Amino acid sequence: IHITSGVRCPTYNKKIGGYSNSPHIGYTEDEKR
Numbered sequence: 001i002h003i004t005s006g007v008r009c010p011t012y013n014k015k016i017g018g019y020s021n022s023p024h025i026g027y028t029e030d031e032k033r
Helices: 010-016
Strands: none
Touching: none
């Protein structure tokens, strides 16, 4: 599991990874691949 710290909205996080509800933690497209 790759987690990157950055400014991302919770909706984007849920849409990509489905794990993060925090706007400061989310998955990038590259990490998803």
